Amino acid sequence: MKPKSRTWKPLTIPLAGSLALSLALAGCGGQPADNSNGAGGTPAAQQPAGSTKEKLTLNWFVTSEPNTNLQKDDFVLKTIQEKFNVELKLQHMSPGTDYDSKINVTLAGGDAPDMFFATGTASQKFAKDGLLADLTPFVNPQTMPNYFKYWFEEKNLKAYAVENGFFRAPYPYATRAYRSYYVRKDWLDKLNLKVPQTYDEMMNVMRAFTFNDPDGNGKKDTYGFSAAGNGRQLSYDFPQWIKNGLIGGFMLEGDQFVDTQSDIRLAKVFDEVVEMMKEGIVDPDWFLNKGTQHIDKAVQGKVGIILSDEKFALDSLATSYSNKTKSINPNADWVPFHPFKDTGIWTENVPGSPFLFPSSVAAKAPEKVKRSVEILDYLASPEGFLLTHYGLEGKHYTKNGDTITLNKAAIKSDIIDKGDFLNIWNFFTRVNEPERVGLTVVDPDMTDRDRQILQTIKSYKYIPSIQISAAPPAGVNIGDFRTKLYEYHAKLLFEEKSGANWPKYREEIMTKYRGKETFDFYAKQVSEALGKTYVFK
Template sequence: MRKAIWIILLCLLAGGGSALYVWNTMKQSEHDEGEYSLYETEKPQIELSLYFSVPDQARIRDESRDFVRKTIEEKFNVRLNVRYMAAGDNYDAQLTALLHANNAPDMWIVRNSDGGSKHTLDGVLADMTAYISPLTMPRYFKYWETERELIGYQIHNRFSRAPVPYDKNDYRSYYIRKDWLDRLGLEVPATYEQYLEVLRAFTFGDPDGNGHNDTYGFSTSGNGTRLSADWPEYIKNGLAYPAFMENNRFVDMESDPKIEEVVNDIVRVLDEGVIDPDWFLNKGNQHIEKAVRGEVGIVLGETADFAMDANPQSLQSRSKAFHSEANWIPFSPFGNKPLRTGIDPGYPFVFAKATADNEPEKLVRLVEVLDWLVGEEGFLLTHYGLEGKHYVREGNSIALLDEEQEREIRQTGDFRSVWSFLTPELPNVFGLQVVNARLTDHDRQVKEYLAGMPAEEKLGTALTPPIGIDEGLFRAKQDEFQVKMLFSEKSGRNWPIYRAQIMHEYYGEQILRNFESQVRKARKSS
């Protein structure tokens, strides 16, 4: 422990005035982890502004009844200014507007594809050295993160972001309306050819039996700018999401030479008319909303409870509100071929440089709040509610009081979907076991299927572009060319030409070479 403190002290001294402020407020406390934390004997009330993403439809309807906010504000003597919305273009645009107006949140979660690269280069992110360490956030490092992984997560040689705690299990799977298959007398497709037959049947065979030609096989959301990584045609051509190593070579799914055939295959299914015609203009989770309403029969899901009866906001539960017989099950039209690589750190949380420069005490208090949220007490509150009201605990067993939770959601809003933004649904991290009476046989079958899915070997590190290079420009040009091939040229034949251009003129070669080097280094040291 002494060695760790000296290392952190040296980092703090290198961090300037804000770092010294943090060090001067440190003192050992006797909380449940028995580590060091930040506290002040008398804390003045501070306003903290947060900006984060939540699932579609998630919101607090009656803030006066928001017991999670009230608990945090009273426990830490803060006023919370919270903004949240579903991830997507609108989320990114709102954040950009706040930054341009010099009204940056104290903390936000980056949900765009560059992982905060541009924000780092623009100089709007704080150096987190003084704030994020095992000394200042003991729960974060005890339960979720390692110092080694955090070092590999840095970007442009700066400590300007930290990974949001993440679930290391893979849940990426396609889901299909089993009741539609049964109505049409079809089996769950196990090959790509069978998948195509199902697309045709779902589009032209009246799978819902309403006598109207109003359904399609598959949908996704292109947000008006890109192909979307959901298309099965990537997997058909040997491209697992999002990248992998093959024969000691880094393979980037979205920019690989095989994109030529991916585009050709997508053009073919589009020409058959079996895909939601609005897929490209769909934004965020609009394609999921169409699946809920019974307009499409196959979509991609990436969470454990994406189609579970036990989750009131799942595709399964919400679909049943429209069609009581709806039955979504996971499947893959590619047998044992992995759909993705193992899970590495995902989206980061970041702090505003303006706050660190002008009001570092806010970030000190914010770190206390965040570390509490990722600990057992904060996890239980944000995922299950108040003990004795929303759940009962006996030892390490948590029994959910479903009727009380549903009543709270009806009156207040879905507090779980909003306030669990910082931690995944993993009670086992704390040695807890949740007894959920809502779990059905259908849910248990879904869990069993997801647990048995294959995955490519994980990369072992977060991927960051070379110092000073904006990966976003590379991806934007990549998307522009792919959309052009899909809609204007209706062929992938020009991809070799376009790919050469983005590799040479938009630093693609340097970016991918840097990714490959990072993966080799991570695997060598593991």
């Protein structure tokens, strides 16, 4: 959910570490021994005794989590500045239109940050306008060994090319979305029902939750299911998508590239969702629900099946929706389930927004790009991951081999209660997958139930993704296509109440709104990236 408020928060804290401390820090920790100081630089482990780097001032602009603030007493900043002999000025905002506008204004004003993030669409435009540096000499296995060892294969970055050049590189991302349906187990028990294992069982549970008074209050005030359409579109939470073979946003089926939101099979999806609405088993306000309003209704005991992430039902997370539900009804029991075991619940993720360097900085001060790359590679290492996700060893966690045991009390008092500032510093590896860097994290607050929930959710099947963030052809605004697409979706669902006319509307948006041209172009990009020919039909 995009936060309503945005923040623009600069932090500048000069820190001049002693030479001895800088050298001591430079020789320890997570980088492999052959990690170089920059493109073509001398590996750190091979530098002459007494050598040091020139101190640089770096300005970065990154995305951050909402409701977070940087602190003056900041051990991450202190570590980075001492380790790499820099004065780092970090500016951050929550992602969204305000962030995008600020980047555009900053670049247009000629005051580009030394390193910044942008959306895929924006980065393509910046590359086309000649504003981005060629990353070839800066981002490679020699200059970023941790990045390539733990997060990306070099061949994957070829798929991220734009405007016939290597102008952008993705920051590490979660390979899976960890989506799951959840059901009120206490309601099932009251109605002598079992956790649904198939689509048909799921629909029958929805009917029972709607018509058989699962909360026992004698009122007809519950629904089987809810979702959030944001007043705009058919939510992917509806199980009819997967039932009809449409999984995720884009799919590869045989030699075909599929845009699920415009696929011909949606006619059946519309018919089945309309039937749900006619039966009355779905929250009647689902289309107008925004953000987490549908989940809030589930917390209030109005909805018995919902789709959310892996944190939804955790006992150890004080703010989990399960705990919020229990604060209203102590007997409430949410459990995960997956009615599409053989089909797959979603596609694997594609790389997200890239990190970028301005061409002006690379031309005038290439050492700033090299130093920034060193720091980013450190953040991608096990040492950097631990620092920016959990804090300091011996204080916020203990380490026994590759097993990390968290000190939750210290994390709360030192980090969460102080602006939750690690949710800014983990901007480069905002991934809750410590196993990617060879670590096992033990949360002492996690219950056996929590572990079972996570094990269940991680067992779900995911199908391969298109593996790239495809960009539309020059001059095509995919937003115009989607806007008209969603208008027709709403018309079929609420005016015509049938998917019969979907083929006719689909033909119009594919031609008049350049959908066919766009997805042909996407298919071409995917084909080039994966070395196999895909076509859009």
